Amino acid sequence: MPSATYASTTYNYDDYEDVTSTTAEFFGGMCDKSFVREFRGYYEPPLYWIICLLGAVGNLLVVGIYAHFKNRLKTMTDVYLLNLAIADLLFLFTLPFWAADSTSGWIFGTGMCKIVSGIYKINFFSSMLLLTCISVDRYYAIVRATKTQNTKAKQLFYSKLVCVVVWLLAICLSVPEFYFAEEKNNLCKMVYPSTDSNNTKILVLAIQISMGFCFPLAVMLFCYTVIVQTLLQAKNFEKHKALKVILAVVTVFVLSQFPYNGILVVKAIDAANVTITDCDMSNRFDIAHQIMQSLAYMHSCLNPFLYAFIGVRFRNDLLKILKLFGCLRQNNNFHSGPKRSPVMSDTDTTAALSL
Template sequence: MNELLHINSTSMDDFITAMTTEDPLSLLPSSTTEEDYDYDKFADMMCDRESVRNFRGNFEPPLFWLIAIIGGAGNLAVVWIYLHFRRRLKTMTDVYLLNLAVADLLFLVTLPLWAAEASHSWIFGTALCKINSALYKVNLFSSMLLLTCISVDRYIVIVQTTKAQNTQLKRRHYSRLVCVGVWLLAVVLATPELVFAEPAQAESMTYCRMVFPANVGNRTKILVLSLQVSMGFCLPFIVMAFCYSVIVAKLLKTRNFQKHKAMRVILAVVVVFVVSQLPYNAMLVVEVSQASNMTVTDCKAVKRLDVARQILKSIAYMHACINPFLYVFVGVRFRNDILHMLQCCFCIPTQTKKPPGKFRSPLSSTRATVMSDSDTSQALSL
């Protein structure tokens, strides 16, 4: 009790910073200098978060492993198809989809380590803590930016058809440069993780978290969260909403019988993106507000926010295993390639092709998905 009475105002400000770090379990280093106070013990005395840690230990590991297995299988299949059928890398969207699958795979690699941390503790050291945290952020930003690029390319192909056909080769060359730029920007945006991520002690458990210096913790945390919300959600959402709304308006003016399928795919893409990403990013905005002026001080309310954050974060992570089914496997050509892959792996006999009897229109023969280019301007059908 005497120790608490001697905490000066500076230490109290620093404690507020520690209580509002990126994760509720994030704590500042447990030294006893003027700059760094033993906030682990102080935080437990103010608000016991043992129930939150127990919830996370039971909830996250099985879900993270499920996401990693399903998403890994789906994205590996996408990479295999693109590398095996080189002809597929002939459009900008194909290049973006391949990079998106790689980004999702690298993101999914981090989930088993987070699952192990939630179950037992962080036992992998400081270097792997920094690498794993940075890898997570690199692929979070790259995935969102690549989804944005896909929506822009679909806008060009469907809305600006003539321009897309006349500049197809040039656009394919630019797509590679755009992908390089996306990865470089994602690495830059993940720099805070390389700098500040390190193992932090909380009672008998160790967690890999962002540990900010006491003198700049609040400002740095607000900046990091603001970058994640703006670049990881707001910018992609604004661009996707504009592109797909214009595409839908274009489709409504056509008389193509395939437009309804195309619109369903677009609707699914937008709905899944909003449902999976909006709640979690809204929670990050709450964290920014909490870091700015400590809006929530009641211990029970804080713990409810902690649990809600864990659930919404897991929902946002599911996007990595849904992407292959939303953007790739909806296409007939890709489903045929998946069947061919299974035939090769399990020695399933191939079916004999039917002779071309009836005349088929170019649209029905290409059967291009709304997420893949077609040699024609009507790249809409499934």
């Protein structure tokens, strides 16, 4: 959950949500947190609004294409992409609240604190798990295509069932947000029991790191490594576009998520065995947390381009919608690249790698 700040309050480093108070008690002394608070007030609002607006445009286009073309849901990846766009949109919905919070404090009450924090975490987990599902679907469609005997109808049924499981699992993983999130001293923060030696906080962080990063990354690396090996062994078709897509997907995921999860690991270690005892180090860590967190949020802007608009069919559908609303002239030609590329064409392999 993004940090919530503005009001001066007693500082306990184990609760990151308090780090940007004007002054804070730090191991018996006072630690000046005014610079951290000011940095957050200037840094987060414009960036969050940019992420929110850009992400909303991309993901609304994805949802709009599926809504306009009723027969667009043809593959398992189609179903995952639609749910991914919805999850990203709901996630982006929470950013304006955190942008307002960074300048004015939390003025929306405890009820909205729980709702916004819970929605944020549900869609964070569902987005990561759906990216995992897309990787697995691509693996089966490309590496084990000859062994996949299910009909299209069965595949769509299974994909919808998987999405239901993903959303239910995301809700279960987000229960701590609904339970522990509270508005306190003009802050929306996680208030953990004071008698469990940070065990609850460590458990919550461990769940986020493992299910929100380590598990998806492990599955993605396995699936895409085997896919790359399969493509390199194939003959008589273009591989470069597919390899570039895979490289872009993995690179963006690692660059956007790894630094933030590294920060979370440090938080978990510090909660278990206090390692940050210096005020300057604490301030630097707080700034790094804010920067890495916003970097991780950018992934929701890039998902439509990494998973949807790279494909010929999706771009052609987008062109049709733009023409329908008069954004393009009817005789405007759209060059989508080679149409007979076995990776970027409308085949089963294409449906798995780029729609």
